[in-house]
Amino acid sequence: MVESTLSPELEAVVSAAAAAAPAFAATAPEDRARAIVCVADALEGASSQLVEIAMRETGLTEARLTGEVKRTAVQLRLFAEALSAGDYLDARIDHADPAFVLGPRPDIRRVLLPLGPVINFSASNFPFAFSVLGGDSAAILAAGCPLIVKAHSGHPELSDATAAVAREALAKSGMPDGVFHLVHGQQAGVAILKDARIKAGSFTGSIAVGRLLADIAASRPAPIPFFGELGSVNPVFITADAISERADEIAAGYLTSVSGSAGQLCTKPGFVFIPEGSHLNEAIAAAGNDLPEHRLLGPRIAQSFAERRDAILASPGVRPVIAGGIRFDEQQQGWATPTIVAVSLDDFRASTHALVEEAFGPLSILVEVPAGTDLAALMPEFYEGNLTGTVHLSAAEGAGDTENVAELQALVAALTQQVGRVLFNGWSTGVAVTPAQQHGGPWPATTNDSSTSVGTAAITRFLRPVAYQNAPAAFLPAALRDDNPLGVAQAISPAGESHSWGASFR
Structure with a gap:
């Protein structure tokens, strides 16, 4: 039993996300992909009403915001394609090898699994692409992690309207109850970040606030991963x-x-x-x-x-x-x-x-x-x-x-x-939404310079590796089974090859 100090409203959010985590992690990648595409379609379908709200709350132009809705939908669909391909799972299989050079080797299989509930702190300057359904949110959902979004105070009405679109689309797609939530207020976001049931955090904003949140995540009794995109002057x-x-x-x-x-x-x-x-x-x-x-x-x-x-x-x-x-x-x-x-x-x-x-x-x-x-x-x-x-x-x-x-x-x-x-011979504004994109950098650009918030590699921020040793097939994740029902890439190390390691470099 987790002892909670949250308000009743926030407790309901976090407990629902925690309860949904096992079922959401167990959903087939293809099913999550279909759900994410449904969200993208719904977002574009609501574009005109959402852009009208965003113009009023942010002062950004209609053309800029309309383009941003399209970018956000394209990014969601890109993650759906990544789920289908399965490379993000980094599935590795080392077959049992009684003649292994260091002594008998067991069968070892490694794959990336969802972390669990994640809180994402929205940005002000991209009310779609780095907000409720932006890149961090898309990566969190694609990874199979329940998502709690802390809305930005600069566009609260837009956040509520976008969240309604997301909830309806995810429910329509058959995703488990509790996989998506929106909360308002800095104190609410900090309280949720401190809760033991939250397994990671993400943020886009200022260095000062990002550092504050990163320190909170690191100073918990059980520290958690935190990815913050902070300040950059782009020389x-x-x-x-x-x-x-x-x-x-x-x-x-x-x-x-x-x-x-x-x-x-x-x-x-x-x-x-x-x-x-x-x-x-x-x-x-x-x-x-x-x-x-x-x-x-x-x-x-x-x-x-x-x-x-x-x-x-x-x-x-x-x-x-x-x-x-x-x-x-x-x-x-x-x-x-x-x-x-x-x-x-x-x-x-x-x-x-x-x-x-x-x-x-x-x-x-x-x-x-x-x-x-x-x-x-x-x-x-x-x-x-x-x-x-x-x-x-x-x-x-x-x-x-x-x-x-x-x-x-x-x-x-x-x-x-x-x-x-x-x-x-170009300009840094305009971040292409494409698999190879890297949107990150050393401190203070981000809190973790081995990660990215754009591109398909962004999913791995919300996954962790687990290895299975001598596991019967019935207990293996689908990505690690010999029959490979997901059809994902598997890096296989067959028996016998250890005796030739390094030979080609002599």
Whole structure:
């Protein structure tokens, strides 16, 4: 018996999720896949009413939100395909081997199984794709774990409406009662995270809140896995040759990336390292004449952005390239136009403490780097970890036909140590929903840099490995049986092969 300190309302939620866990874990992957597709179809079917609510609560545009609904539905369907393929189970079979090189080997079979009930804390800036039915929720359900969503306070009505869609679709698909719940309030979310029946947590948001939740998960009597996607400034490096080749194109792409969704994206390029004396600043200023203002998500975010913007503009050596601005209406909603500033590398170094922190909104900093600077050394000097790092090259540099190829290779190698995704000649905003995607990175980008919150590998965050030794077939999970009724990939180590291990490398 688990002793609970939850309110009666939250106790009902957690106990229902815990009761549903064994039955949900036992559902066939194909059945969960059909349920997830049913949820995706229902979400798209309710798109118009949900987008109307989201526009009112978040200030995001109809086009942005409609596209986000589609992205969310596509992501759900991608996880359904992953369930059907079965690779996420990582099924491994070592056949019994009486002649094993270290002595007789038993039959050992290993597979990934659902953790149990998981709480997911929704994000503010993606009211669909990282909220009630976003990537974390999709991965949790795909893994076979009951899901409790803590709604974000920035879009409560939308959260309730989306949850209603999810509950109806899951029930219609025959999923067990109790596999999906929505709760409101920070205290409710923390109380559930502390409950012993909760086996994992996920979060998308600020470093401060993410760290608080991660510490709670780690300090429980029985610590649990916690995946938080937190802060990222997504540095960009642009070579002189790339600027000479296509300055106007780079300027336009940069401004689109910084201003999109009012810069309230975890992948916004916050810092761009450019050669000192280049004419990219002028190209950016010329391209930024008519950028429209955009409402920020809410008054608290707008006020934080205004304060951060003021601090950056007040730092020594910082000068506006595009001044931008922010105004507050009678409801204290903030309306911003993009601000682009430039600073020398020396001044950036002198004011790192004031400049390097993320500005959540439409602001980005151009750092002017003297010729001969070791670009690869700049990453560890300023950053711990980021979601992305980007390099813009000329056509010749991209082909490896220039004298600086070794320097650029060193830069890319440095980026791979501190980001989860390295981009070339593109912009970090826009995270493709596809199996190979990596949306994660070293702290403080995430709390676990071996995981991702986008792409099919995201499912494994909510699974754990179990091995079965000398198990009769009737007691094996379907993925580990010799007849392989699920048709999943099985990595098989047959008897006899241990005697040849390493021989091909002599």
